[in-house]
Amino acid sequence: MIKVTLPDGAVKEYEKGTTPFQVAQSISEGLARNIISAKVNGQTVETTTPITTDANVTLFSFDNDEGKKAFWHSSAHILAQALEKLYPGIKLTIGPAIENGFYYDVDCGEHTIHEADFKKIEDKFLELAREKAEFKMREVSKADALAKYKKEGNEYKVELIENLNDGEITFCDHSDFTDLCRGGHIPNTGIVKAFKVMNVAGAYWRADQTKNQLVRVYGISFPKQKMLTDYLEVLEQAKQRDHRKLGKELELFTFSQKVGQGLPLWLPKGTALRDRLENFLKKAQLKAGYQPVMTPHIGHKDLYVTSGHWDKYGEDSFQPINTPHEGEEFLLKPMNCPHHCEIFNSSPRSYKDLPIRYAEFGTVYRYEQSGELHGLTRARCFTVDDAHIFCRPDQIVDEFKNVIDLVLYVFKTFEFTDYVAQISLRDPDNKEKYIGSDENWKKAEQAIIDTATEKGLNTVVETGEAAFYGPKLDFMVKDALGRSWQLGTIQVDYNLPERFELEYKGSDNESHRPVMIHRAPFGSMERFVAGLIENCAGKFP
RNA sequence: GCCGAUGUAGCUCAGAGGUAGAGCACUUCCUUGGUAAGGAAGAGGUCACGGGUUCAAUUCCCGUCAUUGGCUCCA
Numbered sequence: 001m002i003k004v005t006l007p008d009g010a011v012k013e014y015e016k017g018t019t020p021f022q023v024a025q026s027i028s029e030g031l032a033r034n035i036i037s038a039k040v041n042g043q044t045v046e047t048t049t050p051i052t053t054d055a056n057v058t059l060f061s062f063d064n065d066e067g068k069k070a071f072w073h074s075s076a077h078i079l080a081q082a083l084e085k086l087y088p089g090i091k092l093t094i095g096p097a098i099e100n101g102f103y104y105d106v107d108c109g110e111h112t113i114h115e116a117d118f119k120k121i122e123d124k125f126l127e128l129a130r131e132k133a134e135f136k137m138r139e140v141s142k143a144d145a146l147a148k149y150k151k152e153g154n155e156y157k158v159e160l161i162e163n164l165n166d167g168e169i170t171f172c173d174h175s176d177f178t179d180l181c182r183g184g185h186i187p188n189t190g191i192v193k194a195f196k197v198m199n200v201a202g203a204y205w206r207a208d209q210t211k212n213q214l215v216r217v218y219g220i221s222f223p224k225q226k227m228l229t230d231y232l233e234v235l236e237q238a239k240q241r242d243h244r245k246l247g248k249e250l251e252l253f254t255f256s257q258k259v260g261q262g263l264p265l266w267l268p269k270g271t272a273l274r275d276r277l278e279n280f281l282k283k284a285q286l287k288a289g290y291q292p293v294m295t296p297h298i299g300h301k302d303l304y305v306t307s308g309h310w311d312k313y314g315e316d317s318f319q320p321i322n323t324p325h326e327g328e329e330f331l332l333k334p335m336n337c338p339h340h341c342e343i344f345n346s347s348p349r350s351y352k353d354l355p356i357r358y359a360e361f362g363t364v365y366r367y368e369q370s371g372e373l374h375g376l377t378r379a380r381c382f383t384v385d386d387a388h389i390f391c392r393p394d395q396i397v398d399e400f401k402n403v404i405d406l407v408l409y410v411f412k413t414f415e416f417t418d419y420v421a422q423i424s425l426r427d428p429d430n431k432e433k434y435i436g437s438d439e440n441w442k443k444a445e446q447a448i449i450d451t452a453t454e455k456g457l458n459t460v461v462e463t464g465e466a467a468f469y470g471p472k473l474d475f476m477v478k479d480a481l482g483r484s485w486q487l488g489t490i491q492v493d494y495n496l497p498e499r500f501e502l503e504y505k506g507s508d509n510e511s512h513r514p515v516m517i518h519r520a521p522f523g524s525m526e527r528f529v530a531g532l533i534e535n536c537a538g539k540f541p
Numbered sequence: 542g543c544c545g546a547u548g549u550a551g552c553u554c555a556g557a558g559g560u561a562g563a564g565c566a567c568u569u570c571c572u573u574g575g576u577a578a579g580g581a582a583g584a585g586g587u588c589a590c591g592g593g594u595u596c597a598a599u600u601c602c603c604g605u606c607a608u609u610g611g612c613u614c615c616a
Contacts, residue, residue: 112545113545115546198610202544202545202609203612207612208544209613209614244608257589261607261608310615316614364616368615369542371543371611371614372542372614372615481610
């Protein structure tokens with residue numbers, strides 16, 4: 001006999017080899033009907049996997065996130081099977097469950113999949129689902145697994161398997177279909193009653209632009225037809241909140257092909273809204289000890305060579321503007337910080353002067369790839385509610401906390417409740433993408449982690465998301481369609497002060513290097529207005 | 542930038558190889574006891590742009606531009 005502990009703490013005894021399904025049955029038939037996945041000692045398993053030791057067991061239905069994951073993951077298998085039948089010779093790669101549904105990436109070779117084919121795929125999918133084929137896991141040796149996919153000429157699966165260890169490789173079979181798979185399925189295909197292809201898109205193998213582009217088929221599935229209808233309805237309503245739609249209807253902003261793509265034109269009503277936002281923040285900043293400054297829209301190329309922006313982004317920027325006679329090179333400013341560093345440098349500073357906080361609603365211009373432009377959330381010209389705090393090392397924590405408070409004040413005022421504070425760190429395996437010493441990075445990252453923790457923020461850590469000069473604390477907000485955007489951002493920077501040779505005289509009469517905090521509570525006026533529109537569906541507070 | 546889709550009246554969209562339509566909005570008039578009322582008339586489009594095929598293209602083909610869903614990128 002084995003002891004099974006359920007989430008409510010109840011302990012029950014079962015025969016060794018009892019399955020999660022049988023555990024559910026012993027509780028109630030209704031539960032057994034609905035359970036589609038389970039976790040045994042923290043590991044996701046099938047409902048038919050025998051439990052062989054004492055275990056903590058959690059049962060999942062479609063109503064749990066875990067249940068949905070199993071459901072959609074299993075649906076991805078069916079989708080792959082359908083695609084293989086409809087397009088013989090395609091190569092399967094990966095097909096995970098995602099937040100809303102799932103996708104499968106396939107290499108179609110010469111073929112492409114068009115929207116006109118969706119119906120065909122959906123029909124085939126449902127036909128296969130109705131077979132009620134069981135999902136069955138089996139272990140495979142690395143050699144056998146490699147042999148199968150080498151024979152099929154599927155270099156993608158071969159690559160995946162080569163990165164796995166012998167003994168931990170499993171296949172999942174259902175009906176006549178087999179896929180490399182870690183497990184976590186619903187009992188059989190028949191549970192999937194509704195399915196829709198949402199979209200096809202290109203996606204690079206391993207998210208690498210230099211590798212093959214695959215065809216990604218996005219789908220969503222449900223155990224009931226009604227759930228699909230409801231889901232589509234919700235999506236349709238979400239589209240009504242799109243800031244691009246509302247911005248046009250409310251006459252807030254517009255775009256003109258003649259002016260250029262990604263360059264927003266603010267209409268009178270939009271300008272009025274934006275002014276009010278700026279005034280709101282200006283007031284809060286004056287109170288918090290910021291000093292307004294103004295800087296030009298262009299800067300000498302050398303400024304950005306010094307800051308490192310030229311090296312990092314020069315090729316992907318609007319190209320230099322040349323003077324007609326002297327042969328000088330200027331750049332449209334992509335950042336305000338170099339200008340602010342030079343303001344700091346304009347006179348000698350004492351430790352008594354710090355912290356110095358320069359604030360500017362600074363308009364910047366960045367070349368964004370055409371495929372990236374997106375209403376106000378991703379534009380080529382935008383205004384950052386920027387400020388740079390120059391402080392002593394012993395002042396960082398306090399300053400950082402104050403900035404967090406300011407950001408939270410802004411979010412609270414505009415009723416942004418659904419945000420995540422993302423701690424964006426350097427990718428330790430790709431240090432060449434960043435400037436500055438390990439020591440400086442360590443200090444800066446630690447300062448952010450400590451303060452965010454102390455403030456009790458709901459944080460997630462993302463490595464590789466830092467700016468090239470320092471780590472960030474980014475306040476991420478979702479748009480109407482569930483896409484995440486960075487609004488507020490706070491960054492600790494030891495590197496630009498070094499590059500600009502910023503100094504202050506300490507109480508010891510020696511020269512010291514200040515630390516910079518970059519911060520923008522709105523992020524940018526454009527993106528914030530977009531967020532505000534979608535957050536309140538155009539009904540401004 | 543890459544893969545897919547789209548581009549027709551101010552807005553939402555239909556349409557077909559023979560030189561364009563609907564609803565809403567707009568203008569004028571009429572009806573009606575005032576809050577998304579009804580009726581009549583009217584205005585509004587080189588059907589994104591540039592090539593090609595054709596007797597004929599807005600409709601088919603190619604290219605460009607823009608928009609859009611993803612991917613990649615995002616100081």
